[in-house]
Amino acid sequence: MKRTLESVLADIRNGKGPSLLLLHGDDYRVHSAGRAILDLLVPPEKRDFNLERFDGRAAPWDEIEAALMTPPFFSGAKTVVIENAPYFFSREQRGELGAKVLQLWGEGKKEEAARLLVDLLLLEGWTQERWEGLKGPSTAGRLAALLGGEEREVVEQVEALLAFCHAGGMNLTRPKGGEGQRLMELLERGLPPWDILLIIASQVDRRTRLYKGFGEKGWVLDLTVEKDRAGRISRELLAEFLDRRLKEVGKRVEAQAREMILERAGEELWAVHQELEKLFLYVGAEPWIRAQDVEEIFLDQGEGWVFDLLRSMAERKPVEALRHLARLLSQGDHPLKLLGTIVGEVRRLLAVRQLIENELSGMWTKEMSYPQFQRDLLQNGPPPGLHPFRYYMTFKSAENFTTQELIRALERIHRTDQRLKSSGQPPRIAMERLILEMCQKR
Numbered sequence: 001m002k003r004t005l006e007s008v009l010a011d012i013r014n015g016k017g018p019s020l021l022l023l024h025g026d027d028y029r030v031h032s033a034g035r036a037i038l039d040l041l042v043p044p045e046k047r048d049f050n051l052e053r054f055d056g057r058a059a060p061w062d063e064i065e066a067a068l069m070t071p072p073f074f075s076g077a078k079t080v081v082i083e084n085a086p087y088f089f090s091r092e093q094r095g096e097l098g099a100k101v102l103q104l105w106g107e108g109k110k111e112e113a114a115r116l117l118v119d120l121l122l123l124e125g126w127t128q129e130r131w132e133g134l135k136g137p138s139t140a141g142r143l144a145a146l147l148g149g150e151e152r153e154v155v156e157q158v159e160a161l162l163a164f165c166h167a168g169g170m171n172l173t174r175p176k177g178g179e180g181q182r183l184m185e186l187l188e189r190g191l192p193p194w195d196i197l198l199i200i201a202s203q204v205d206r207r208t209r210l211y212k213g214f215g216e217k218g219w220v221l222d223l224t225v226e227k228d229r230a231g232r233i234s235r236e237l238l239a240e241f242l243d244r245r246l247k248e249v250g251k252r253v254e255a256q257a258r259e260m261i262l263e264r265a266g267e268e269l270w271a272v273h274q275e276l277e278k279l280f281l282y283v284g285a286e287p288w289i290r291a292q293d294v295e296e297i298f299l300d301q302g303e304g305w306v307f308d309l310l311r312s313m314a315e316r317k318p319v320e321a322l323r324h325l326a327r328l329l330s331q332g333d334h335p336l337k338l339l340g341t342i343v344g345e346v347r348r349l350l351a352v353r354q355l356i357e358n359e360l361s362g363m364w365t366k367e368m369s370y371p372q373f374q375r376d377l378l379q380n381g382p383p384p385g386l387h388p389f390r391y392y393m394t395f396k397s398a399e400n401f402t403t404q405e406l407i408r409a410l411e412r413i414h415r416t417d418q419r420l421k422s423s424g425q426p427p428r429i430a431m432e433r434l435i436l437e438m439c440q441k442r
Contacts, residue, residue: 003221005033012040019191020218022211024088024201028269029223034081034200041079041196049073056085056199057115061182068186071194079196086119087180088204088211097123097203105161114165116202122172131172180210187217225269233272238265241272246289249280253289255370259389260294263307275299306338310345314397318439325431335420335427342434343413350406352398366399409438 011017021037023030042051052067064082072078089097097120104113121131143158191197197218204211214220226234242261246253253261261279265272275298282297283289295308309328312321328338356364364377373392382391401409412434419430 003219005029005036005221005223008033008219008221009036009040012037017041017196018219019195020187020197020199020214022088022199022201022204022214022218022220023223024204024220025223026225026269027202028273029225030200033221033223034198037198038079038081041077041198046074046076050076050078051081052078053081053083056082056087056201057119065182065186068195068197069192071192077196078194079198081198081200083200084115085199085201087183087199088201088208089119089123100203101161102157105157110161110164111168113161114168114170117161117165118170118172126172128172180208184210184213187213190217233265233269235262238262238272241269242276245273245276250287251280251283251289252287254291255389256291256393257289257294259393260291260307261298264294264298271299306333306341309338310342311393311397313342313435313438314345314349314400316400316439316441318436321435321439322432325428325435329428329431335431336417338431339413339417339420339434343410346406346409346413348394349398349401350403350410352394353401353403353406356395356398357403364395366396368395412437 008017008021017040023033023037038051050072054064054067059082064080067080070078097116101113101117101120104110104116143162199214206212211220226237239262242253242258261276264275279289279293279297283293306328309321309324312318312324325338329335360377368376370389370392373395374388378388378391382388416430416434419425420427
C-alpha cells in the first residue's frame with residue numbers, strides 16, 4: 001500500500017507512527033513533509049536534547065550510529081534525522097544523477113550540485129587521485145560526457161562547477177558503500193526502543209536491496225510528482241497545488257489567469273512555489289489575480305509564452321503577438337517548431353468555427369459564460385488532450401475569424417513553411433509577416 005503524507009501524519013498523532021521512515025521525491029514536497037513530520041515528532045521545547053540532525057553526505061556512519069545508541073536526555077522518543085542521504089543510489093542512475101547535477105547548478109544551488117557530483121563520482125569508483133587530476137579546461141569535456149552532454153554550454157557549466165569544487169576543497173576521500181551496508185544491518189537488528197530514524201534522500205533507486213528492505217522494515221513515503229509526457233508536472237497535481245496555495249493566502253484567480261499559471265509551470269514544484277510567492281507579493285492586498293498580473297510577474301517555465309503568442313494572434317493583436325514572438329525566438333525556440341504550434345491552433349479554430357456554423361448553430365453565442373458552456377455544450381467532454389477551459393477559449397477566439405479567413409491562414413502558413421525551408425529570407429521576418437497577415441482586421 002502506498003502511503004500518503006496525510007495518513008503518516010494521522011498515525012503519528014494517534015501514537016502509531018513508525019520508528020523508521022524514508023522520505024524521497026520532489027524537493028518541495030519532501031521539504032514540506034519533513035517539516036510537518038518533525039513538528040509532530042519533536043515539540044520545539046525538546047529539540048535541543050531530543051533531536052539530532054546529520055548530513056548524510058558528510059557525517060561518518062559511526063557518528064550517526066552513536067547518536068542512535070544514546071538514549072534521549074528527556075523522556076519521550078529521540079528523533080535522528082539524516083538529510084541528503086546517499087545510501088540509495090545505484091550506477092543505473094548515472095544519467096538521472098548527471099542531469100540533476102546540471103539542473104542544480106543552473107538553478108544557482110552550487111553547494112548541492114557539487115555534493116551530488118561527488119556522490120556520482122564515488123558511485124563511479126573515482127579515486128581522490130583521479131579527482132585531483134581534473135584541473136584545467138581540457139578535463140571538463142570528459143566530465144561533461146559523464147553528466148549527459150558534450151555541448152559547449154554544458155562544458156562551460158562543468159568548468160565552472162569544477163572550479164567551485166576545487167576552490168571549496170571538496171574531495172573524494174569519504175568511504176562509499178559501507179554506510180548502506182551498515183544501515184541494512186541496522187534494519188535487520190532493529191532500532192533501540194527510544195529511537196525514531198527519519199531519512200531524507202534526494203535520489204533513490206527503488207531496485208536496490210536497501211530500498212526494498214526499508215520498505216519491509218519501516219515506512220517509505222514516496223513524494224514523487226506525477227509528470228506528463230513532456231516531463232512537466234501533471235495538470236491535476238499542479239491545479240491541486242495552486243488551489244491549496246490560493247486558499248492559504250486568501251486569493252482568487254480569474255479563469256484566464258489560472259490557465260496561464262498552469263501553462264507556465266515547469267518540472268519542479270519549488271520553482272512553481274517561488275513564482276507564486278512573487279505573484280502574491282506583486283498583487284499585494286488585491287483579492288483577485290488577473291491575467292495581466294501573471295503575464296507581468298510569473299516566469300514561464302513551460303511553454304506558456306507559446307500560449308500567449310497564440311492568444312494574441314487569436315485576438316488579432318499584432319503588436320502583442322510580435323512581442324511574444326521575439327521573446328520565444330530569443331530563448332531559442334525554432335521557427336519551424338513555432339509554426340507547427342500555430343498551424344495546430346488554426347486547425348482547432350477552423351474545426352470550432354465549422355461547429356459554430358453547422359452542428360452548434362444557434363446554440364453557441366459569444367456572450368456565453370464558461371459555466372454555461374460546460375453545462376450546455378460539453379456533455380461529451382472536450383476533444384482528447386484539450387482542457388475544457390482551453391476549448392471554451394477556442395470558441396471565443398473563433399468568433400474573431402470567418403471560415404474563409406482561417407482557410408487563407410492555413411495557406412499562408414504553408415507559404416511561410418516553404419520560405420523557412422527554401423528561401424534566404426531571415427526566419428524572423430517570415431514569421432513576423434505571417435503574424436501581421438493573420439492579425440489583419442477584416
